[in-house]
Amino acid sequence: MDFSDSPEVARFRAGLRAWLAEHLAEYADGVSYDSAEGVEATHRWHRALAAAGYVAVSLDPEYGGRGLSDLYEAVINEELAAAAAPPPPPIGHIAHAVADFASADLKGRVLPGLLGCTESWCQGFSEPGAGSDLAGLSTSATATDDGFVVNGQKIWTSWAMWADRCLLLCRTEPDQPRHRGLSMLVVDMDTPGITRREITLANGSREFAEVFFDDVRVPAANLVGERGQGWKIAQHMLTYERGPADMGWTGRLGNVLAAAQEAVRSGHLPADDVLRRRLAAVAVDAQVLSWHVARSLVDRSSADPGSSGSVDKLLTTRVEQELYSVVDDLTGAAVVVGDQRPFNEYLWSRAQSIYGGTQQIQRQIVAQRLLGLPRG
């Protein structure tokens, strides 16, 4: 049992810290998805990180990664959070899907742009009629002589407004049952027939969009893996998306917690004994979450990563929702009148039990796959 960094990890961490100390100020300013300038700043930041070798480090070197374990991805997330830097580009799961399933040709065409962050990607999975029930999606890709014609609608597509390419899960085999009929395509977002519509969230966030496909032609060479392999690839990706390494939340929650603790310590937010105790209680949970995430990362190869990702997500959601609830109560009236950032963060925390598979679905996955309870 050893929770401390190995010498290699310690070296990697030190290198990243040094890089951040030198370059963060230069790139981090204005990073957001709320304006054209913010998006440009975001892309600049991602390209700088990529150039420094801190993007998709767990990918094989032949694809542009560094062949490091998932642990290093976690270190990157941790250190960026600790430095209050913007997050890294959330492309690990896309990169793994392409690297593990796409043809050599396709990899050659898209991985450099993806990993170099010179091209921006989105992931077209959810649909208005297929959220939790992803296998029920209906966007069709009808095979033609030289490729596919895509029709349908995606929703909750993060960063679609500014994406150059989309990894699209769609139905190519309408005569096959649910999961079996799906395939994965790489779609250039400037292909004629694609329309995007921004979704504004309740907290003002403009990260998401709807994407409409109207007779969109996609070349056969842009198929990832085989026809009918879409579900398998999506599951592979969700593994990475739900896992703690790609989440990078723990460190950011830690920052929010530390800021609240400092505000109480300094008297900036006055807190009675009850609030102090609630803050201490959620600090306990957050600490245990970070230990748990460390253990999950190391365990990852040995467990069923998809399901233990669900455990981690459920635990993270618990901590996050309680943390923002305590922070808002600490902030008091200033939450409902004044700067709306705390309230918007609270709203966002409420969404954490919905996105990436609702809490109810995550629990069902845990109950059936890890506990072996029978399907209903």
Add this chain to the structure above:
Amino acid sequence: MDFSDSPEVARFRAGLRAWLAEHLAEYADGVSYDSAEGVEATHRWHRALAAAGYVAVSLDPEYGGRGLSDLYEAVINEELAAAAAPPPPPIGHIAHAVADFASADLKGRVLPGLLGCTESWCQGFSEPGAGSDLAGLSTSATATDDGFVVNGQKIWTSWAMWADRCLLLCRTEPDQPRHRGLSMLVVDMDTPGITRREITLANGSREFAEVFFDDVRVPAANLVGERGQGWKIAQHMLTYERGPADMGWTGRLGNVLAAAQEAVRSGHLPADDVLRRRLAAVAVDAQVLSWHVARSLVDRSSADPGSSGSVDKLLTTRVEQELYSVVDDLTGAAVVVGDQRPFNEYLWSRAQSIYGGTQQIQRQIVAQRLLGLPRG
């Protein structure tokens, strides 16, 4: 809107208080179900209450009641709780079933003993294989020329060890689907073929028993209502059992709360601000519960009583479990080492979300019957 007693109710309440002031000391001592003497004391207490006219007051006068509304049953429970008296005999639901469904002959034979508390009753519903799923019960009553022959097993039968009669739900029509095949019988507990086995609960309580029926002959005249009407009668009874009037819990929870408050006030149980606040929070919930129960009683005729009984039970369970959790935390180490009453009461509070239909089933009833959500 008026939450105060009407003049009639106020008069009734005053009369009961006067009676309790005079007679409680004489009867309440040693009432329990843990020994033969305790049971004898219990029966004496019940007979005294009955003789004074405080048992099953909501029954029609022709059956031995006083034709009063359910409200008066609640007043009795409230006042007994307020006086720290033992509960009244829990026979309201049985009395209503017999009065509303049995033949004139059967009523004449059994109601005087039931209402006068000269005979002790139990209710044979649950079975090892049929708890939440009551309609799946399998105790059979095979029709003969002059009655029925009963075979099977009941469990969780309260007071069965000392009961003179049992209101038995059993299957008389094996060829009918689930609910349709059930009937209700009055069974004399000294009939040959009946064996009782005491169940000791985790908290030491000996209220429950298993009852085994081995070729037990029951005369046809002991059928309540028609053959196949058992489910209907049981539902009618559960209405009364789950409703707040027959529960009488609110007042007793109020006593537990008041005792805890007094212990904190006097410094007998030292409490930091966090514990004081938790106690105040559960006091809020308990107060709202008592208002809610008052409203439910008055509403009862207008609503679907079975389902609103489920709302009340869910609310009661919430309050009760939190109350005992706070009381135990107040009591601290003395819960785990020392007098075991607080721990046993805590254990009992955990059972409240199981008995009389689990919390999960109650919620399903509320969701489907009151909110109109579709069956799964």
Add this chain to the structure above:
Amino acid sequence: MQIGLDAEQRAFAQSSGALAADLAAGWDRGRGPHDVASPEPSEKDWARIVDAGWTALRLREENGGLGAGTVDVAVLVEQLGRHSVAAPVLGTLVAAEQLQALGAPVATLEAVAAGELRVAPLLDARLLGFAPSADDALAWDSAGATLAYAPDGSAHALGEPLPATDVTRSVRRPAGRVGDASLELRPPTDDDRDRLHAFTLTLLVADLLGTMAAALDAAVEHARSRTQFGKPIGSFQAVQQIAAEDLVSVEATRSALYFSAWAVDALPATEALRAARTAKAFASRAGVAVCQDVVQLFGGIGMTWESPVHVWLRRAQTDRTSFGDEHAHQAVLADLDLTER
């Protein structure tokens, strides 16, 4: 004992619900936080509000009001919450009640009742209660209000709306004394002060009840129609378990409101205030919890600006905080109940 609304109250609930729905339908939430319409009612809408008697509802008849009981006012406010009405009716009712308790002149109260003088209550900066003076005070639910009075009778003009969680009601700061509008007020008796406080808390409970009930109804409707895995999501037990507990919370809140509203006019002032604190503590927690569950029941779509779900959550959080959340009232109740006297 007669617990529940009588026929007249039910009719009033229906008529005020109809107007509230109509007012709400005319308000534009826009496409995002920077596009939302002001909660200040148009002249026409304000006239309809005044014509319906809402501004006069509670003031005594000698002050130009209709002299309604607290239960009737609660009936109205529940409908305001149910339809998330973007108009300062609640603020007006509370300000009018305060002015009356402070002995404001008949002419002033008549002008408030007639909708000619548009006032808002001043709360302290932490929104825990009425402000002792205009310093650092906040004019609560004050869209369209022209004046706010401090307890010393000074009248204050109001500044621009502050950034706020609730998109249906505004909070503004006093922005300068209006000398010629000042009034002679007197400190309230203890009883008047407690009863005013109880009245105000009760109205917030009513607004919470309307809000949480509307949210739950919509979530249930959504769960009936939205299908996943080939079935309406409302048929899944996990969804039913949440919705059922929410109904328990809604019904318990309704019971608390009924008692609290009855108590304002029927019980001694300290008992009424105690009941109102209890109800406010319960409803603050339950209201937000239900609205949070409704976010969950709606899924992703409920997190969009277009969906009304966040409007309910915003309103519930604001009601919860205003005049003290559950923690504030539990702290007072702990002192009352657990301190040796």
Add this chain to the structure above:
Amino acid sequence: MQIGLDAEQRAFAQSSGALAADLAAGWDRGRGPHDVASPEPSEKDWARIVDAGWTALRLREENGGLGAGTVDVAVLVEQLGRHSVAAPVLGTLVAAEQLQALGAPVATLEAVAAGELRVAPLLDARLLGFAPSADDALAWDSAGATLAYAPDGSAHALGEPLPATDVTRSVRRPAGRVGDASLELRPPTDDDRDRLHAFTLTLLVADLLGTMAAALDAAVEHARSRTQFGKPIGSFQAVQQIAAEDLVSVEATRSALYFSAWAVDALPATEALRAARTAKAFASRAGVAVCQDVVQLFGGIGMTWESPVHVWLRRAQTDRTSFGDEHAHQAVLADLDLTER
């Protein structure tokens, strides 16, 4: 970074689990609270415990022990919890660690390691920590123990078991000094005291983990086999939702145990104690919550004396309270984290 048990530790878990299961199988819960067997092990069982090296496990080699790391001890204690072992192994381990930290003579520690001297730790009356003296103290997990030492080195005989929640472990009062058994002890250094505290808290976390994991496993097994409405109850979503959150709690507790156990021997003492408090706070709440859920998942049958469910809940509640529940540790952590230094 290597988080988790190595092959040797897994083998030790298996062998100690097998013995724990066997010991547990020989203990008779009886038919009710008045019929339960004592948790004092028979001579034969005690000999098996000693032979397995459990009493010597943690003592340093120079004191006749095996010098095991805290992780190894936690591996054993998890198995004690998992099988609700009715024998004072945990009490012995804690008392031995305390005696060693207080500089007890080698001969005494050797006798403890060899199982010849059976000792129990003295806790204060509120069970919050080690007792400063024998006054009002409680000898914890002391079935069969003949002596308990106060920090001043005085030795105390022990009285009859007190009424207690836990049916698998006894608490007794000191019942008179045993003059000729007294020892020369010295006050521990701050570091030794903190590390002893961290070690003790960690073992309670391990016992909680074993208890909650056993309870959840049994509930899952029950849910697979028990049918209602023609289906195993484990196929109902309402049941699955509960069980899944319980697994989250179990796995998080395991992560907390791993860190805390590693920290006792690897980090500075104050950091180790902080980690142990955090783990104990988490496990105390999670352990009882899971056992309560298991009561619910078992339904009525779980409330009977015959069912093991209450044994788990009793043990979890006792572990939770002993050496401070979540509230006690959160209060300390709040002072550490939230007080201006």
